[in-house]
Amino acid sequence: MKSVAGKVLFAAFSVLYPALVFCGLEFWGLSPRRLSLMLIGLAFVHFFNVTKGRSKGSGGSQDRANIVKNFALVALMFVCGAIAFFADNILFLKFYPVLVSLSLLAFFSFTLWKKPSFVFRLACLGDKSIRTSPSCRFVERYCDRVTLVWCVFFVVNATIALGTALVGSDRIWSLYNGLISYILIGILFAVEFMVRKMMQKKMQSYIPVCDLQRDSRPDGAIVCFDGASERTWSEFVSDVSKVRRFLESSENRPWILHCEDSYFFIVALLSMLQSGRKAMVTANRQEAFIKEIKKPGYGFITDTPFGDASAGAVQIQDILNGPEVETLWNSFDKNAAEMVMFTSGTTGEPKSVPKRFSQFENELYELVKVFGDDWVGRKVYSTVNHHHIYGLLFTVLLPTATGLPFRRHRIDYPSELVSLAGEKAVIASSPAYLKRLAADAEKPIEFKYTPIIYSSGGPLPEEVARKCEGITGYWTTEIYGSTETGGIAYRQSKNGPIWKPFEVCKMSIGENDCLNVKSSYILEPEGFTTGDLVEIYDDGRFLLKGRADSIVKIEEKRISLPEVENRLKQTGLVQDVRVVPMVGSRQYLAAAIVLNAEGREKFKDLPKLEINNFFKKHLMQFIENTVSPKKWRYLEELPQDTQGKIKMRDIQALFGIPESPNFKILKMKREPGTVTLKLVFPETSDFYSGHFPAFKLLPAVAQVDMVVTLAHALLGTSQTVSRIQRTKFSYPILPNVPAILEMSYKADAGKVAFSYTLEEGRALSSGTLVMTEAANA
Amino acid sequence: MNELKSRIKEMIVTALELEDVTAADIVDDAPLFGESENGLGLDSIDALELGIAVKENFGVTFSVVNEETKKHFYSVDTLAAYISANMPK
Structure with a gap:
């Protein structure tokens, strides 16, 4: 006192x-x-x-x-x-x-x-x-x-x-x-x-998605935008009400959800969560795949017309264009709300991963805690698919929880980024996009406000991160995680390759020396063991040391694939490389290489054999001949899926196509049921012989023959054609001019639809082949 | 003899599933194994495969693998000499 x-x-x-x-x-x-x-x-x-x-x-x-x-x-x-x-x-x-x-x-x-x-x-x-x-x-x-x-x-x-x-x-x-x-x-x-x-x-008012109230935001708050058009909070509430009314008019059942438009997506997802319907989020909308996951009684809601009428797809636009309904809105129990995600997994087989909404909610909380103060006053843009966990969290749920406006459609091309120069942007991106940005951009983009860029889905090479910094002024923040674990750690490679875990993630070394993670957004008490080899430091930060399946045995000799890859990169001529194990009459390694500018210059006019021998000779200093790659491909880009994921299986499929002097594969993109290739037919190709010697163009029969060969190797079709439908050869394919071949295979009909186009989009030819019988896909 | 050599070269390319190398690229007296300027750089597994292929194609067997047999596998020339000497008539 x-x-x-x-x-x-x-x-x-x-x-x-x-x-x-x-x-x-x-x-x-x-x-x-x-x-x-x-x-x-x-x-x-x-x-x-x-x-x-x-x-x-x-x-x-x-x-x-x-x-x-x-x-x-x-x-x-x-x-x-x-x-x-x-x-x-x-x-x-x-x-x-x-x-x-x-x-x-x-x-x-x-x-x-x-x-x-x-x-x-x-x-x-x-x-x-x-x-x-x-x-x-x-x-x-x-x-x-x-x-x-x-x-x-x-x-x-x-x-x-x-x-x-x-x-x-x-x-x-x-x-x-x-x-x-x-x-x-x-x-x-x-x-x-x-x-x-x-x-x-x-400061964006962060509210957990499950706690959002009808009046949590001002009626006029911008939820999303697209060009000049916008949707406001009150329109959002009314749209959710309409979809909820629709969902609740039928008995409770799980709904498969696929909407390309992020706004339609969040409207549908939130409606399902609020009305207690299980949401099954899928990026893959191949008819065969939807058929596989759509059990009797399941609903399917989408914003894109769906070919197969028997799937009973509901177009969300039809519901939203319907009459106004009374407001239906409530918070929900995050622990009870069920979702299913699908991951392609490393093996390529789609795998379903059940989720509780609490897992996303807990991760959002963590993300806002770590990154939230950087986002104040920004708009959210995306180059990734929001049906996968990273896109779902960063481009749909985060804007919803923090009240930041998001763009309804993805940025597809690197050239589009310039249009954001005047905006305060958060961009959720991936290595696939950033690699192309680094390769395409000729000069830095004059951003009025430095954008914040995230990357996830695979490692972003330091070289690419550096180039992107030169273009955008921002060192990309990489997120490491998976569908099963959610986000685990983050890094900016200007600070080295070490990952800093999110505070709630507890790291340990699990089975096979792989990283085990426990966190508030992993439900299993024992955590989840990834397939990544790891070294954990005392302060909890860690270094990834490749995939556990990256150590293989070639004829009883153990070899680490990343080691061979790193040795090849040491030459300073290689931008990107993957080495994969192959089995033929013997086991061997095969290397798919993307040369960098120095490499392309050095090997410009050399025959392929000499390039192979250069790399072989370099490797001989470090590794035994037996485990040195026996087959080589030099590409413009490594084979990947549309997410930019590089899978061992796709590279092995590429090596499954025998090297031929008649054509060269420069790029390959593979999804279940479709494959897109960039091909070039050199003037020395046998395909031209006997056919207008003075003016070489690729005969129609050779074009069809290519489709048969490649569809067999990459899509698992049979090797013989019973009928050719609707072919159209509108423009010649010339020597040394790259053509894009797109093929898609409908297994039940046994049909392969193909089209050749020029890179800038000009149609060259197209058609459909009916194969003799459906081989095993 | 030249015909035999080109048959051997074809056999090497086919049996070992060699890529980017045609029979015409193989030099008669260049070493098949190990590191050298104009050689094929084959490895020990290839040697086993090659032994089997020689047996299948020419009926010539190598009962014991020793320094002596390795010499026969040195180049297309040495292999041709050995096969022609041992081929069942």
Whole structure:
């Protein structure tokens, strides 16, 4: 009680000090010596406060600093008071306001150096939930800045106070220190308060998706946009109501969900979650696949016309174009809401992964905590598919939870990125897109605001990340994770290849030296063991060391595929490479290589055999001949799926096509049921012989023959054609001019549809082949 | 003899499923195994395969694999000499 009284006394006298000194001199005719007793008295009161306070202090470094500061202040007050007393001089009495400013400066700046800063501590005292909220880092950063502003203020104030003490009259000194200085403090408080209100408005209000209320956002808040058109929150609520009404008009059943438009997707997904329908999210909408997963009674909702009428696909646009309905909206239990995701897995077979919505919700919380403060005031763009976990989280659920507007359609081409130059953008991307961006962009894009770019789905080569930084000004943040685990860790490769795990992820080494993860968004208590070899450091960060299946045996000799790949990269001529094990009459390795600019230059006119021999010779220094690759392909891009995932199986399929002098494969993209190839037919190809020797063009029969060969090797069709339907040869295929061959196979009809086009899109030829009988796909 | 050599070369390319190499590319006296400028750079597994292929194509067997037999596998020339000497008449 005494100590409180002492503090009040001290504070009151400190505030009134300039006025008291002025009155003492001007009106009461007190000598400086007498007035100095007030300062000395004040010093005693402060000394008493400080010694009382210390006995119950907790002894943290901040407390210690505070005590040192207080004693220094007391000492200086005594010194100033004593000098004023003995010299009977007013000057040293006028130093007191300077001392107060300096002592506050010392304290504030110390807390900036030894965090948390004073303002942040005050904020946390006022609102205990700050420390656990996802926007904690954002608040802390803001408070640090405010602390810094106060430091600057104290420097300025101390300087002016010193000036008024040294050269100003008594009147000016007391006017400044007794009034103006307090008004300035008041103004600073008021301005900071207004800025804080503005920042709070700008800070996206994160609300868990399951807790969103009908009025969680202003009616006019932009949910998504596409070109000039926008959808607002009230339209969103009404659209969800319509879909809910539709879903709830029939008995509860699981729904397969595929919508290319992210807005339609989130409307449908949220409707299912709110009305307790299980949502099965699939990127693959091949008829055969939908047929496989669509058990009797299951619904199927989509925004793209679906060929097979028997699937009973519901077009979401039909529901949304229907009449208005009463608002249906409620929060839901995240632990009860069920979803299913599909992953292609590393083997290529689609695998279903059951999910609870709590898993996504918990991950969102973590993502907002780590990245949220970077997103303030931005719009969300995507180059990835939102039917996969990373796209789902970053491009659909995050904007919904944080209230950031998102673009309804993906950015497909690197060239489109320029159109975002004026926007504040968050871009969820993948190595597939960024690699192309790095290869295509000729000059940096002049972004008005540096975009924030994420990449996931596979490792982003450091070289590509560096190039993208040159183009966009941002070092891509990579997310490492999987459908089963969600996000595990993140990195920016400018800081090296080490991954920093999300706080909630607990790493350990599991079976086969693979990474095991436990987190709040993995349901199994034993966690999930990935297929990635790992080295974990003491601080929890880790290094990935390739896939466990990356160690193979070739004729009893163990070899690590990444090792061979890294040795090939050492030549400095290779941009990308994958080495795969093959089985023929013997086991051997095969290497698919994308040469870099130096490599292309070096090997420009050399026969392939000599290029092979160059690499073989290099490898011989490190590895045995038996495990040195026996077959080689030089491509423009490694075979991948549309997600940009490079699968061993696709590369093996590529090597399954015997090398031929007649054609060369430059690129390959494979999805279940379809394959797209970039082919070139050299002028030396046998296909041209006997056919217009002077003007070489690829005969129709050769084009069809190519389709038969490649469809057999890559799509598993039979090798013989029973009928040819609807062929059209509209433009010749010329030597050395690359053509894109797209083939899709419908197994039940035994039909292969094909088309040859030029890269810029010109149609060359197309048709459908009916194969003799459906071979095993 | 030249006919035999080209048959051997065809056999090497086919049996070992060699890519980017045609029979015409194989130099008669260049070493088949190990590292060399104009050789094929075959490995020990290829040697086993080749032994089987020689037996299937020419009926010539190598009952024991020793330093002596390795010499016969040195090049197309040495292999042709060995096969023509041992081919069942």
